[in-house]
Amino acid sequence: MALTVGMLLFESMTQLDLSGPYEVFSRMPDTKVLLLAPRVEWIKSEYGLRIMPDCVLDDAPAVDVLFVPGGSGISGVIENAETLRFLRERASSTRYITSVCTGALALGAAGLLRGYRATTHWMSIDLLPLVGAIPVSERIVIDRNRITAGGITAGIDFGLTIAAEICGRKVAEEIQLMLEYCPQPPFNSGSPATADAELVDSIRNHGRAFEIHEERKGLLKRVLG
Numbered sequence: 001m002a003l004t005v006g007m008l009l010f011e012s013m014t015q016l017d018l019s020g021p022y023e024v025f026s027r028m029p030d031t032k033v034l035l036l037a038p039r040v041e042w043i044k045s046e047y048g049l050r051i052m053p054d055c056v057l058d059d060a061p062a063v064d065v066l067f068v069p070g071g072s073g074i075s076g077v078i079e080n081a082e083t084l085r086f087l088r089e090r091a092s093s094t095r096y097i098t099s100v101c102t103g104a105l106a107l108g109a110a111g112l113l114r115g116y117r118a119t120t121h122w123m124s125i126d127l128l129p130l131v132g133a134i135p136v137s138e139r140i141v142i143d144r145n146r147i148t149a150g151g152i153t154a155g156i157d158f159g160l161t162i163a164a165e166i167c168g169r170k171v172a173e174e175i176q177l178m179l180e181y182c183p184q185p186p187f188n189s190g191s192p193a194t195a196d197a198e199l200v201d202s203i204r205n206h207g208r209a210f211e212i213h214e215e216r217k218g219l220l221k222r223v224l225g
Contacts, residue, residue: 003166006034007036008067008077021162024156040055065094066090067098068104072212088110088112095145097112104120111132116133118141119150120151156179192204
């Protein structure tokens with residue numbers, strides 16, 4: 001049976017949130033992947049990569065998997081009534097409602113994570129209760145038909161999880177092998193659980209990342225009342 005995946009695009013998204021899962025989804029058998037946006041125009045990721053959507057939200061066909069990436073631009077999605085309405089309307093007929101990184105905050109702002117276990121980037125996991133979600137510090141969290149992933153690189157793990165859920169483990173393992181996905185990071189600093197405490201503190205409590213976190217917290221409180 002043919003499968004359709006709809007992946008949301010927005011200005012200043014993190015491209016790896018999108019491209020990691022896209023690479024997996026595009027290799028799943030009988031699967032069509034569509035990039036969706038409010039308008040068909042070039043979308044620039046937060047570090048400048050430009051991506052062209054396939055169709056506008058209003059013209060998007062029914063999808064089996066609805067996906068939202070994260071990035072610094074997620075604040076704009078949270079404030080965009082048109083996009084939140086699209087997510088809410090499609091949720092009732094979508095087999096899986098999913099996100100990577102701070103895409104979970106957009107799902108939450110649309111009211112789609114209330115009472116669900118979920119995860120997001122480690123810098124934003126404390127914001128999940130603001131949208132009614134139950135925060136879980138894991139790489140991938142599955143709660144009924146909600147599947148959320150941690151930050152950025154977790155998108156590949158997420159894509160393979162979806163592939164296994166829909167197509168079976170054998171297909172997912174074949175895709176993993178073709179991608180030669182066998183991580184061997186040069187450093188052990190990819191998680192606050194393993195990184196040096198001073199490094200974690202410098203990111204969590206100082207600099208632009210901290211400022212964005214605090215701005216986003218205020219935005220969610222304002223939008224959700």
